[in-house]
Amino acid sequence: MFRIGHGFDVHAFDKDRPLILGGIEIDHHQGLIGHSDADVLLHTIADSILGALALGDIGKFFPDTDAANKDLDSKVLLREVVEKMTDMNYEVNNIDATVMAEQPKLRPHIDDMREVVASLLNVPINHVNIKATTTEKLGFTGREEGMAAEAVVLLKKMEELS
Numbered sequence: 001m002f003r004i005g006h007g008f009d010v011h012a013f014d015k016d017r018p019l020i021l022g023g024i025e026i027d028h029h030q031g032l033i034g035h036s037d038a039d040v041l042l043h044t045i046a047d048s049i050l051g052a053l054a055l056g057d058i059g060k061f062f063p064d065t066d067a068a069n070k071d072l073d074s075k076v077l078l079r080e081v082v083e084k085m086t087d088m089n090y091e092v093n094n095i096d097a098t099v100m101a102e103q104p105k106l107r108p109h110i111d112d113m114r115e116v117v118a119s120l121l122n123v124p125i126n127h128v129n130i131k132a133t134t135t136e137k138l139g140f141t142g143r144e145e146g147m148a149a150e151a152v153v154l155l156k157k158m159e160e161l162s
């Protein structure tokens with residue numbers, strides 16, 4: 001049995017922050033702000049998995065009103081979501097994600113991000129696709145005020161052990 005899920009997230013840029021995306025740090029003159037490390041890509045991936053499981057979203061499990069989630073490493077957050085998925089006897093079949101950003105150029109970092117995501121999701125790297133697109137200088141991403149990310153995931157029920 002399969003379940004499909006979708007995620008979408010946005011974070012604003014701030015000059016005094018490191019840019020953390022897909023679980024890696026990318027050299028850039030500004031980074032994303034949030035209650036956590038603001039990793040917009042890992043957040044959208046976590047949301048897509050919660051969506052597939054009909055469990056709601058990351059704000060439900062990691063509220064931004066909880067001091068324990070302040071500056072949270074989003075790899076920890078995604079690991080916990082993957083644990084919930086495993087407890088429900090599901091595994092990731094494949095995931096496809098898109099990051100919307102005018103700058104920096106993400107292509108040189110895509111395979112490093114895929115490696116981190118594949119390891120967090122316990123799947124081979126060729127089950128993880130990450131794409132980047134500008135928005136042709138339009139909107140908040142085009143003005144380099146922030147980044148947006150979207151993901152679609154397919155989960156499959158794990159084989160029952162006899």
Ligand SMILES: Nc1ccn([C@@H]2O[C@H](COP(=O)(O)O)[C@@H](O)[C@H]2O)c(=O)n1
Nearest residue numbers: 101102103104105106107132133134135
């Ligand atoms: N932040 C980004 C945005 C895009 N890319 C790569 O450039 C290609 C062309 O982008 P368009 O927005 O003009 O379609 C895109 O397909 C990506 O491969 C990137 O590396 N980083």
Ligand SMILES: C[C@@]1(CO)OP(=O)(O)OP(=O)(O)OC[C@H]1O
Nearest residue numbers: 034035036038059062063064069
């Ligand atoms: C991750 C959490 C919690 O630290 O904070 P943010 O980094 O603000 O991220 P967001 O995508 O707005 O929603 C989930 C939050 O509760």
